Amino acid sequence: MVSLARPFLADPAFVAKAAAGTPERINTCIGCNQACLDHTFSGRIASCLVNPRAAHETELIIGPTVTRKRIAVVGAGPAGLAFATTAASRGHAVTLFEAADMIGGQLNVALQVPGKFEFAETLRYFGRRLEETGVELRLGHRVTAPELAAGSFDEVIIAAGVTPRTPEIPGLDHPSVVSYLDVLRDRKPVGLTVAILGAGGIGFDVAEFLTAPADEDPLNVSEFLEHWGVDTAYANPGGITKPIEEAPPRQVTMLQRKASKIGAGLGKTTGWIHRTELARRGVQMIPGVNYQRIDDAGLHVRLTGKDGAVHDHVIAADTFVLCTGQDPLRELHDELAELETGSHLIGGADVAAELDAKRAIDQGTRLAARL
Ligand SMILES: Cc1cc2nc3c(=O)[nH]c(=O)nc-3n(C[C@H](O)[C@H](O)[C@H](O)COP(=O)(O)OP(=O)(O)OC[C@H]3O[C@@H](n4cnc5c(N)ncnc54)[C@H](O)[C@@H]3O)c2cc1C
Numbered sequence: 066m067v068s069l070a071r072p073f074l075a076d077p078a079f080v081a082k083a084a085a086g087t088p089e090r091i092n093t094c095i096g097c098n099q100a101c102l103d104h105t106f107s108g109r110i111a112s113c114l115v116n117p118r119a120a121h122e123t124e125l126i127i128g129p130t131v132t133r134k135r136i137a138v139v140g141a142g143p144a145g146l147a148f149a150t151t152a153a154s155r156g157h158a159v160t161l162f163e164a165a166d167m168i169g170g171q172l173n174v175a176l177q178v179p180g181k182f183e184f185a186e187t188l189r190y191f192g193r194r195l196e197e198t199g200v201e202l203r204l205g206h207r208v209t210a211p212e213l214a215a216g217s218f219d220e221v222i223i224a225a226g227v228t229p230r231t232p233e234i235p236g237l238d239h240p241s242v243v244s245y246l247d248v249l250r251d252r253k254p255v256g257l258t259v260a261i262l263g264a265g266g267i268g269f270d271v272a273e274f275l276t277a278p279a280d281e282d283p284l285n286v287s288e289f290l291e292h293w294g295v296d297t298a299y300a301n302p303g304g305i306t307k308p309i310e311e312a313p314p315r316q317v318t319m320l321q322r323k324a325s326k327i328g329a330g331l332g333k334t335t336g337w338i339h340r341t342e343l344a345r346r347g348v349q350m351i352p353g354v355n356y357q358r359i360d361d362a363g364l365h366v367r368l369t370g371k372d373g374a375v376h377d378h379v380i381a382a383d384t385f386v387l388c389t390g391q392d393p394l395r396e397l398h399d400e401l402a403e404l405e406t407g408s409h410l411i412g413g414a415d416v417a418a419e420l421d422a423k424r425a426i427d428q429g430t431r432l433a434a435r436l
């Protein structure tokens with residue numbers, strides 16, 4: 066028996082596409098739990114990150130357009146891809162501009178993180194949909210506001226994403242300071258002791274990336290079972306055995322300004338896994354940190370204890386990684402407004418608050434369904 070559940074939320078035509086010998090057309094479930102189980106366990110209607118129509122089929126209707134429009138989309142991250150392919154499938158003439166030489170936006174960074182490599186399937190699917198729907202894709206083209214304004218487009222969609230937020234901490238130009246993009250995307254060297262400033266989703270991803278065993282193979286089942294102490298031979302009560310612990314390649318400390326529990330905002334059904342994994346790798350977590358400055362001695366912080374007492378402390382580390390949030394990239398929207406050309410903001414360019422490809426894809430699809 067082959068048993069599937071979530072894959073049918075991602076693509077109800079899974080079996081038909083497989084039977085037709087076109088598995089590359091399947092929209093693959095990436096195992097994120099973000100819109101299915103996380104919704105279910107928080108009393109919301111289940112859906113799917115990669116398919117916002119799941120369980121919303123009667124309300125989110127994608128029908129042929131009556132008036133064919135010329136539409137420009139800026140940015141081929143998940144928001145722009147979802148918009149462009151949905152709008153083109155309805156019959157609109159869509160041009161998708163992407164500054165990079167490949168589609169995907171931040172998903173290309175996300176898939177570097179252990180456990181998130183399946184985002185590559187989402188990009189494979191969208192790549193195929195771009196071809197099928199006839200979107201005109203202009204890679205390596207950083208489009209400008211005057212170009213868009215002069216392009217006689219009926220609609221302009223800004224899906225330009227985000228820019229990492231730089232906090233105001235004296236000493237950020239110290240050579241020990243890098244950003245999450247330096248680490249995940251550009252593979253800059255990172256020392257053996259690391260402090261991560263910011264413990265949101267990206268902070269957790271960077272901590273997992275930096276403490277993962279060098280030879281980890283996420284598809285090796287026996288490694289997985291040994292790691293989590295699963296005894297498939299049932300030689301031990303409950304099928305549980307002692308997990309195999311491996312020394313992490315680095316010593317990592319995660320810091321957070323907020324005094325609340327670190328990792329409280331992670332996914333309902335997956336957050337505990339990330340917190341457990343990092344605890345097993347000896348990652349220290351310190352909330353309630355007030356960053357003062359960075360110099361040769363390290364990161365100077367002011368900590369408030371549980372009793373309310375304040376004390377100063379220096380955190381020494383080889384490398385400090387900034388994971389201190391993101392801001393929306395809205396310049397084009399504002400410049401177009403000055404040129405009296407209206408535009409729609411979607412995805413991170415609209416709201417950059419969280420790691421949210423789910424909202425980006427949903428917003429792009431819904432806007433394309435009604436234009
Ligand atoms: C490490 C990491 C892990 C993540 N993990 C998750 C996760 O597990 N789950 C989740 O839901 N989300 C996750 N995210 C967040 C998710 O990737 C973003 O929410 C999502 O990519 C935002 O989509 P977007 O299309 O709005 O923007 P982006 O993905 O940022 O794409 C914007 C695109 O616009 C292009 N662009 C900008 N300006 C121009 C221009 N003038 N001309 C042409 N092109 C332009 C950029 O080159 C870029 O490709 C993660 C992000 C990171 C960095």
Ligand code: SF4
Pocket residue numbers: 071072074075093094095096097098099100101102112113114115116
């Ligand atoms: S939300 Fe994520 S895990 Fe759930 S069905 Fe969709 S892709 Fe799969």
